[in-house]
Amino acid sequence: MPDDDERQLAEDSPPRMVLCQRCSEAFDWREESCPHCGWEKAEWTDEGRYGLARSD
Numbered sequence: 001m002p003d004d005d006e007r008q009l010a011e012d013s014p015p016r017m018v019l020c021q022r023c024s025e026a027f028d029w030r031e032e033s034c035p036h037c038g039w040e041k042a043e044w045t046d047e048g049r050y051g052l053a054r055s056d
Helices: 003-009 041-045
Strands: 015-020 026-028
Touching: none
Parallel strands: none
Antiparallel strands: 015 026
Protein backbone atom coordinates (compact mmCIF):
# COMPACT_ATOMS: atom_id res chain seq x y z
CA MET A 1 0.00 0.00 0.00
CA PRO A 2 1.49 3.39 -0.93
CA ASP A 3 2.25 5.84 1.87
CA ASP A 4 -0.52 8.20 0.69
CA ASP A 5 -3.15 5.48 1.16
CA GLU A 6 -1.94 4.69 4.67
CA ARG A 7 -2.17 8.36 5.64
CA GLN A 8 -5.77 8.51 4.44
CA LEU A 9 -6.65 5.56 6.66
CA ALA A 10 -5.33 7.25 9.79
CA GLU A 11 -7.99 8.64 12.10
CA ASP A 12 -6.47 12.11 12.08
CA SER A 13 -6.46 12.38 8.29
CA PRO A 14 -8.56 15.09 6.64
CA PRO A 15 -11.95 14.16 5.16
CA ARG A 16 -11.91 12.27 1.87
CA MET A 17 -14.05 14.58 -0.19
CA VAL A 18 -16.01 13.16 -3.13
CA LEU A 19 -18.83 14.48 -5.29
CA CYS A 20 -22.35 13.30 -4.60
CA GLN A 21 -23.75 11.14 -7.40
CA ARG A 22 -27.12 12.94 -7.17
CA CYS A 23 -26.45 16.64 -6.54
CA SER A 24 -22.69 16.90 -7.29
CA GLU A 25 -21.93 18.64 -3.98
CA ALA A 26 -18.69 17.61 -2.27
CA PHE A 27 -19.05 15.57 0.93
CA ASP A 28 -16.90 13.36 3.16
CA TRP A 29 -17.03 9.77 1.85
CA ARG A 30 -16.81 8.47 5.42
CA GLU A 31 -20.35 9.80 5.95
CA GLU A 32 -23.26 7.49 5.09
CA SER A 33 -25.19 10.09 3.12
CA CYS A 34 -24.80 13.45 1.42
CA PRO A 35 -25.62 16.26 3.86
CA HIS A 36 -26.94 18.41 1.00
CA CYS A 37 -29.55 16.16 -0.61
CA GLY A 38 -29.67 13.02 1.56
CA TRP A 39 -28.42 10.65 -1.16
CA GLU A 40 -27.10 7.49 0.51
CA LYS A 41 -23.83 6.14 -0.80
CA ALA A 42 -25.16 2.61 -0.22
CA GLU A 43 -27.50 3.21 -3.19
CA TRP A 44 -24.42 3.45 -5.39
CA THR A 45 -22.11 0.90 -3.72
CA ASP A 46 -24.83 -1.78 -3.57
CA GLU A 47 -25.29 -1.60 -7.35
CA GLY A 48 -21.62 -2.29 -8.03
CA ARG A 49 -19.40 -0.59 -10.54
CA TYR A 50 -21.42 1.27 -13.18
CA GLY A 51 -24.65 -0.17 -11.76
CA LEU A 52 -23.88 -3.60 -13.17
CA ALA A 53 -24.10 -5.67 -10.00
CA ARG A 54 -24.99 -9.30 -10.55
CA SER A 55 -28.35 -10.45 -9.36
CA ASP A 56 -28.15 -14.03 -8.16
